Amino acid sequence: MYNDKVVDYFMNPRNVGSLDAANGIGEVGNPRCGDVMKIYLDVDENEIIRDVKFETFGCAAAIATSSMATEMVKGMTIDEALRITNKDVASELGGLPPQKLHCSLLAEEALRAAILDYRSRRNGTRTAPVCAGCCNACTEYEEEERYIPETSRVAD
């Protein structure tokens, strides 16, 4: 069901853990649905992601996508990181089974939530988490309610 790359990122996940120095933390999902992802960012003064870690309660796809997403954004600016979509993560993993695509969406949401948290901490405002927590709603959120900062919007 999973390809070798997904299995590798599940069995040998990169960037597992938490960051004491985190200045942006995003947590999305709901244990009810079997997926919770928490991403910790350490963003430097030039808005470059210096370090990133994750913790995931979820299936192999959820763990592999969190791992891949953290690897992809390490060293990126937060604006670049915001352009990463779940499809980018899934394709970097060489594809996921169709019923597992929602897991990759969660990785994108967790990353976005962490970046929003970083921004709101910097601006002194708090923003609600991107994902309200129900897996079924993810696709609707993606279409309708996902907050993308003006500067980060890209035509696609």
Add this chain to the structure above:
Amino acid sequence: METRKVYLDNSATTAVAEEVLNAMLPYFRESIGNPNSLHVWGRDARRAVDEARASVASLVGALPGEIIFTGGGSVSDNLAIKGAVWRAGEAKKHIITSAVEHHAVMDTFKWLAKKGCDVTFLPVDEYGLVSPESLASAIRSDTLLASVMYANNEVGTINPISQLGEICRERGVLFHTDAVQAVGHIPIDVSKIPVDMLTMSSHKMYGPKGVGALYIRKGIKLTPLVHGGGQEFGLYSGTENVPGIVGMGAGARITLKLLEDGEAGRVSSLRDLLLDGITSRIPDSFVTGHRTERLPYHASVCVRHIEGEGMLLRMDFAGIGVSSGSACTSGSLEPSHVLLAMGLDHATAHGSVRMTLGIDTTRDDIDYVLEKFPPIVETLRKMSPYKG
């Protein structure tokens, strides 16, 4: 990579026993007849089918004429339930089942509900047991049928089938039980327990896949699902799957012998070693299902703070085959309906693991699992945002 292989998913399917395979082989190339043919090839095949029918009948204490061979456990469940409902017509529209049935029963009831039947789903307690009182109070004057599984596939709990059947008999309600997980593994005698129909599956008792049986107590009439040549007493038309049926008969003889030889005692002590070993070595883990009213080969646990699919895959890579009631193993977002009906919360139910032992399972296998499982849990917990 690990070379050792430990298969602990015998509830999903068992290996075909060597004696079973040897019994089947002549019916592919030598005794090739259609049992409905009059010539010697046909008569040989008919005799083989009849012998298998007698073997299956004696495993459960039935008469050979009360055994219908079908295409498997799901077919048997569908035939028993739809067959009884269709036969009754408009007279009785109320049917009863439990909240923890296999989907072959559960989804048949849901479908019949859409078609106009009035369905009651009985709750279960924290062990997955259906109480005789709840069945008794659910029965109405227009109740046709109750179907309660003999033993649960996910948690191994054995229901009080005698008592449930007794209640149905007193109230004039047909009683069906899906005994797929139980037949051949615990003693069952339909001549002593008030069961009207009982579902069996060959590939859970060392026989081949694609064949099952339904015990139908003499005198009970069903409407068939499949019409055609009138095979299997008119209840399951289609040329008999002779090698499969022969295999199921051989499986029945083997499991009857195993029961007599005390295999249940051997396998249940291994099961207890496994359950005790897991719950003592893995913090925040617990046994699901009943501890004593339990299938001898069935071990199921929940491990908190992590999700089942990850455990299943890592066990797989360590050479151990298990299954899980987690949503992620099924492609849906809902975890096992059985665990939820037993009152577990979603997050805990996602962390379920089922290990089902078989005739090939050894003490070394259990020791191997007890060596490999705890570090897998520890690794996954390190990745989890929940630390307990």
